[in-house]
Amino acid sequence: MNIKKNRNEKPDLLIVGAGPVGCVIAERAAKIKNWSCLIVEKRNHIAGNCYDEINKKGLRIHKYGPHYMRFKKRKIFDYVSNFTKWIKGNYIVKSSVKGELYPIPINLDTIEKFFNKKFKSSKEAKNFINTLKIRKKKIKNSEDFILSKLGKDIYENFYKNYTIKQWGIHPKNLNKSVVGRLPIRFNRDPYYVNQKLKVMPKKGYAHLFKNMIKNKKIKVLLNTSYEKIKNNISPSIATIYTGPPDVFFNYKYGKLNWRSLDFKFKTLKKNKIQECVQINFPNENKFTRKVEIKHVTKQKSKYSTISYEFPKSKGDPYYPVNNKKNSILFKKYKKLIKKMENKNIYFEGRLASYRYLNMDEVIECALNLFNKLKKKYK
Numbered sequence: 001m002n003i004k005k006n007r008n009e010k011p012d013l014l015i016v017g018a019g020p021v022g023c024v025i026a027e028r029a030a031k032i033k034n035w036s037c038l039i040v041e042k043r044n045h046i047a048g049n050c051y052d053e054i055n056k057k058g059l060r061i062h063k064y065g066p067h068y069m070r071f072k073k074r075k076i077f078d079y080v081s082n083f084t085k086w087i088k089g090n091y092i093v094k095s096s097v098k099g100e101l102y103p104i105p106i107n108l109d110t111i112e113k114f115f116n117k118k119f120k121s122s123k124e125a126k127n128f129i130n131t132l133k134i135r136k137k138k139i140k141n142s143e144d145f146i147l148s149k150l151g152k153d154i155y156e157n158f159y160k161n162y163t164i165k166q167w168g169i170h171p172k173n174l175n176k177s178v179v180g181r182l183p184i185r186f187n188r189d190p191y192y193v194n195q196k197l198k199v200m201p202k203k204g205y206a207h208l209f210k211n212m213i214k215n216k217k218i219k220v221l222l223n224t225s226y227e228k229i230k231n232n233i234s235p236s237i238a239t240i241y242t243g244p245p246d247v248f249f250n251y252k253y254g255k256l257n258w259r260s261l262d263f264k265f266k267t268l269k270k271n272k273i274q275e276c277v278q279i280n281f282p283n284e285n286k287f288t289r290k291v292e293i294k295h296v297t298k299q300k301s302k303y304s305t306i307s308y309e310f311p312k313s314k315g316d317p318y319y320p321v322n323n324k325k326n327s328i329l330f331k332k333y334k335k336l337i338k339k340m341e342n343k344n345i346y347f348e349g350r351l352a353s354y355r356y357l358n359m360d361e362v363i364e365c366a367l368n369l370f371n372k373l374k375k376k377y378k
């Protein structure tokens, strides 16, 4: 960006980050309030971590890991449906344990196969699992949580090593919410997510978010970080910041920890490479999961692409590390964030709120923030 040329730029809203939150706020502000919006994005594309692209063999790949869209609320689905057509999203995930594939989340089929038993009803399976549970007075962490729900064998084969690989931290030192996000089922529901509204954008996420910000009142500057332009561009109404809080405050209280991933893509001349979209590897290999996104994009091709995910502690911030140290640190930043509202700077999104949030959840947060701005700045 040519900063000199843009010295006098004065958008109504300055939006930092062209992820879902940035795009939703810009769309609403331009459409409902006719506010001019400038989005600055440090990457060379929009759509944040949901970004997808077409590779050399014409296959759509999810650059930052598989994004399985699902909606808890119909009204959020209706809003996003303004910008895309959908295809069904029946995501199936399995876990590879001792050479066998088991349904994930753990369900009745997983339990039967793993323990080589047949149950006549969910109740019978629950009674069996009850005999394995390790009762805890207080559930202090992820290990306690799974031991108390499913017992030692399932914990050790499906959860323990996967968690260590994924987070670089023993489950004893992780908040119970980390493993608690995955349902545990005593029925035969094979799908990865509980929500009934599970869909994939027909032409992908980049296309969806490009449609969202089509309005002429919205300008996007790619390859531009907030830090580079903050002294040169002052919005007339407000700034919306969707990046990490510790970066914004110049690490005043220290660094928040994030978990990152390396993605390795491999394309083969094969219609399908594996039997479902995602296979987890808790106990072997350095990667945690293998994803063949073609199962859900439903593309027709004689080629298919697999991505391997290797967790690491440095790199792009993907997952907030939910432990005691970080939660204390974030509480301190939160106080500063609240004060910034007096300066018309608002924090929103998965990075800014240091929370694991799915796409539908951040879209809802963005819509709520826009409603707040709309009332405040008439």
Ligand SMILES: Cc1cc2nc3c(=O)[nH]c(=O)nc-3n(C[C@H](O)[C@H](O)[C@H](O)COP(=O)(O)OP(=O)(O)OC[C@H]3O[C@@H](n4cnc5c(N)ncnc54)[C@H](O)[C@@H]3O)c2cc1C
Residues within 6 Å of the ligand: 016, 017, 018, 019, 020, 021, 022, 040, 041, 042, 043, 047, 048, 049, 050, 064, 065, 066, 067, 068, 069, 070, 224, 225, 226, 227, 242, 243, 244, 261, 318, 319, 348, 349, 350, 351, 357, 358, 359, 360, 362
């Ligand atoms: C590996 C992985 C898998 C996921 N899978 C799913 C899934 O299956 N289903 C689901 O619903 N959700 C999933 N998510 C979550 C989903 O990606 C997020 O909910 C969503 O992207 C959050 O949107 P956001 O706008 O808050 O942040 P982001 O998408 O992270 O966008 C923020 C943008 O801000 C930019 N930015 C940050 N700081 C600055 C700065 N200082 N200057 C300029 N630009 C900046 C970043 O480059 C980024 O593009 C997954 C996330 C990850 C990491």
